[in-house]
Amino acid sequence: xxxxxxxxxxxxxxxxxxxxxxxxxxxxxxxxxxxxxxxxxxxxxxxxxxxxxxxxxxxxxxxxxxxxxxxxxxxxxxxxxxxxxxxxxxxxxxxxxxxxxxxxxxxxxxxxxxxxxxxxxxxxxxxxxxxxxxxxxxxxxxxxxxxxxxxxxxxxxxxxxxxxxxxxxxxxxxxxxxxxxxxxxxxxxxxxxxxxxxxxxxxxxxxxxxxxxxxxxxxxxxxxxxxxxxxxxxxxxxxxxxxxxxxxxxxxxxxxxxxxxxxxxxxxxxxxxxxxxxxxxxxxxxxxxxxxxxxxxxxxxxxxxxxxxxxxxxxxxxxxxxxxxxxxxxxxxxxxxxxxxxxxxxxxxxxxxxxxxxxxxxxxxxxxxxxxxxxxxxxxxxxxxxxxxxxxxxxxxxxxxxxxxxxxxxxxxxxxxxxxxxxxxxxxxxxxxxxxxxxxxxxxxxxxxxxxxxxxxxxxxxxxxxxxxxxxxxxxxxxxxxxxxxxxxxxxxxxxxxxxxxxxxxxxxxxxxxxxxxxxxxxxxxxxxxxxxxxxxxxxxxxxxxxxxxxxxxxxxxxxxxxxxxxxxxxxxxxxxxxxxxxxxxxxxxxxxxx
DNA sequence: GCCGTTTTCGGCCCGACTGTTTTCAGTCG
Numbered sequence: 001x002x003x004x005x006x007x008x009x010x011x012x013x014x015x016x017x018x019x020x021x022x023x024x025x026x027x028x029x030x031x032x033x034x035x036x037x038x039x040x041x042x043x044x045x046x047x048x049x050x051x052x053x054x055x056x057x058x059x060x061x062x063x064x065x066x067x068x069x070x071x072x073x074x075x076x077x078x079x080x081x082x083x084x085x086x087x088x089x090x091x092x093x094x095x096x097x098x099x100x101x102x103x104x105x106x107x108x109x110x111x112x113x114x115x116x117x118x119x120x121x122x123x124x125x126x127x128x129x130x131x132x133x134x135x136x137x138x139x140x141x142x143x144x145x146x147x148x149x150x151x152x153x154x155x156x157x158x159x160x161x162x163x164x165x166x167x168x169x170x171x172x173x174x175x176x177x178x179x180x181x182x183x184x185x186x187x188x189x190x191x192x193x194x195x196x197x198x199x200x201x202x203x204x205x206x207x208x209x210x211x212x213x214x215x216x217x218x219x220x221x222x223x224x225x226x227x228x229x230x231x232x233x234x235x236x237x238x239x240x241x242x243x244x245x246x247x248x249x250x251x252x253x254x255x256x257x258x259x260x261x262x263x264x265x266x267x268x269x270x271x272x273x274x275x276x277x278x279x280x281x282x283x284x285x286x287x288x289x290x291x292x293x294x295x296x297x298x299x300x301x302x303x304x305x306x307x308x309x310x311x312x313x314x315x316x317x318x319x320x321x322x323x324x325x326x327x328x329x330x331x332x333x334x335x336x337x338x339x340x341x342x343x344x345x346x347x348x349x350x351x352x353x354x355x356x357x358x359x360x361x362x363x364x365x366x367x368x369x370x371x372x373x374x375x376x377x378x379x380x381x382x383x384x385x386x387x388x389x390x391x392x393x394x395x396x397x398x399x400x401x402x403x404x405x406x407x408x409x410x411x412x413x414x415x416x417x418x419x420x421x422x423x424x425x426x427x428x429x430x431x432x433x434x435x436x437x438x439x440x441x442x443x444x445x446x447x448x449x450x451x452x453x454x455x456x457x458x459x460x461x462x463x464x465x466x467x468x469x470x471x472x473x474x475x476x477x478x479x480x481x482x483x484x485x486x487x488x489x490x491x492x493x494x495x496x497x498x499x500x501x502x503x504x505x506x507x508x509x510x511x512x513x514x515x516x517x518x519x520x521x522x523x524x525x526x527x528x529x530x531x532x533x534x535x536x537x538x539x540x541x542x543x544x545x546x547x548x549x550x551x552x553x554x555x556x557x558x559x560x561x562x563x564x565x566x567x568x569x570x571x572x573x574x575x576x577x578x579x580x581x582x583x584x585x586x587x588x589x590x591x592x593x594x595x
Numbered sequence: 596g597c598c599g600t601t602t603t604c605g606g607c608c609c610g611a612c613t614g615t616t617t618t619c620a621g622t623c624g
Contacts, residue, residue, distance in 0.1 A: 024596080029597095030597055031596075059597070062597095063596060099613095244624090246611090267609090268608060268609095270608090280608080282609050282610065
C-alpha cells in the first residue's frame with residue numbers, strides 16, 4: 001500500500017502534467033500544496049483516510065481527498081490515468097531541463113511533436129526549434145546547453161551541502177573585505193541546511209552594486225558570467241556550481257536576505273499572512289497597502305524597486321523584526337519549509353531551544369585504524385579533545401563487515417587494552433563501543449555477553465541493501481527490539497547522489513525502537529545525513545532520543561558535526577532530545593547497553 | 596483545486612532577468 005510520500009509524488013505528477021496542459025496555475029499549485037500537506041501528515045495515512053480526516057488538512061479539500069484515497073487504495077486515480085494516457089512519458093523528463101518550462105514544452109510538442117529529450121535535441125541540432133513562434137536562435141542554444149546539464153546531472157546529481165558550504169565560505173571571505181560590500185551573507189537552501197543544493201545564493205548590502213558586481217565577476221574560480229543586471233549577477237564556477245549575488249542598499253538587506261533564504265513554500269505562506277494584515281511582502285520589504293488605492297496594479301520598473309506608490313514601506317532591520325511585524329515568532333532558517341513552522345510560530349509552540357553545534361559535548365561513532373579508520377585511537381582522542389569535546393566513542397566495525405576490517409573478539413579485546421592505555425594519557429573520556437552489523441536476520445553481530453561489556457552500541461546495516469520492504473522491515477524491527485540500548489546507525493543507508501535509501505516501513509522500525517530501548521542516529525557524513533529530517537520528526541514524536549554523530553574515519557571528519565546539527569535542526573530537534581548534548585556521565589549512563 | 600468575522604464566488608505572492616516581442620511571455624526562485 002503506497003505510503004504518504006508515494007501518494008504525494010503522484011499528486012505532483014498530476015500537477016506537472018496539468019501544467020503542461022496549460023491548466024489554471026492555481027489549480028496546479030493546489031496539487032503541489034496538497035502533496036506538501038500530505039508529507040507533513042503526522043498520523044498514519046490509512047488511518048487518516050479511514051477516519052475521514054483528510055480534509056482537515058490545510059490545502060486538502062473534497063476533490064483532493066478523493067484522489068488521495070484512490071491513490072492510497074489502488075496506486076492510481078482516474079485523472080492520473082487520463083493524464084498519463086494523453087501525454088508521452090518523456091514529458092516529465094523534459095520539465096527537468098533548465099530553461100524549459102511547461103509553456104515551451106507544450107509549444108514544441110504542438111509545433112514539432114517533440115515528446116522526449118532525444119526528440120528535442122535532434123530538433124535543436126536541426127535548427128527547427130528556432131522556426132517555432134516565440135523561439136529564436138539563442139533559445140535553441142540555451143536548450144541544448146540545458147540538455148547537456150540535464151544529462152551531466154545523470155542521476156539528478158546535486159551539490160552536497162558540505163561542498164556548497166565550503167565554496168560559500170571561500171566566496172564570503174573573498175567578498176566581505178571589498179570596500180563596496182557593507183555586508184555579505186549566505187542565503188538559499190544552503191543556509192537552510194538542505195542536504196544538497198542546486199546553486200548558491202549570496203546577498204550583499206552595498207551602495208555601489210556595480211563595483212561589487214564587477215569584483216564578484218572577477219572571482220578567481222569563476223568560469224562564466226551567466227547573467228548581469230543592476231541588482232543581480234550570476235556566475236558559473238569551474239566546478240559547474242552556479243552562484244547568484246543579489247545586491248541592495250543596506251536598509252533593504254534584511255528583507256532581501258530573508259526572501260532569498262526561502263523556502264518558496266514558506267514565503268508563499270508569509271505573503272498570505274502579510275495580505276491578511278494589510279501588507280504586501282516582497283524582497284523589497286514590507287509595505288502597508290493603502291486600502292483606498294488597493295485596486296491600483298503595481299507597475300514594475302525594469303531593474304529597480306517596483307512602484308508601490310499606493311503603499312508605505314515599513315522599515316525592517318532584521319529577520320526577527322520581519323516575523324514580529326507579521327505576528328510570528330522568529331523561525332530559524334532550517335525550519336522554513338511550510339511543514340508546520342508557520343502555525344507553530346503563530347501559536348508560540350515553535351521550539352526555542354533547537355540543538356546548536358555548541359551544545360554537543362561528545363563525538364559519537366568514530367572509527368580508527370583498528371577497522372577502516374585512518375587515525376589511531378590516540379590521534380582520534382586528541383583531535384576530539386582539541387575540539388573541546390568531553391567524550392568520544394570508539395566504535396569500530398564488527399566482524400561481519402569484513403570489507404571494512406571488522407574486529408573479531410580477540411582483536412576487540414586488544415583494542416580495549418589500547419583504549420585503556422590511551423585513557424591514562426588524555427583528559428577526554430573514552431567510551432568503548434562497536435558499530436555492530438545488523439545481520440540479514442536482524443541479529444546483531446556480537447553475542448550478548450560481549451554487548452553487555454561495551455559502553456555503547458551503534459547498530460547499522462552494511463549488507464543486503466536490496467531486500468524487499470517486508471524483509472527489510474522485519475530485519476530492522478528485530479534488530480531494534482533486542483533488549484539492549486542501541487543507536488540505530490545511518491538509518492536508511494542512503495548515499496546522496498549514489499544510493500537510494502533502502503525500502504522499509506520506517507514508522508514500524510521507529511515504533512520498535514521506542515518500545516525497546518534505543519536512540520536514532522543523525523549521521524553527519526556529508527553523503528549520508530541519515531536519518532533525514534522527516535524521520536527525525538517521526539522519531540521525536542515517539543519519544544526516541546537522538547544522537548548526532550560524525551561517523552568519522554579520520555580526525556578531519558570530526559568537522560562533520562556541523563552537518564549532523566543542521567540536519568537535526570531541520571528535524572526540529574531540541575537540545576534536550578539529543579543524548580550527546582548531555583554531560584559525559586549522563587550520556588554514558590543513558591547509552592549503556594545493559595541495565 | 597482550495598478557501599472564507601468583509602466572501603460559497605472570486606480571489607489565490609511577487610519580482611528579476613532573458614529573449615523575443617515592440618509591450619510582453621516564459622522561466623526561475
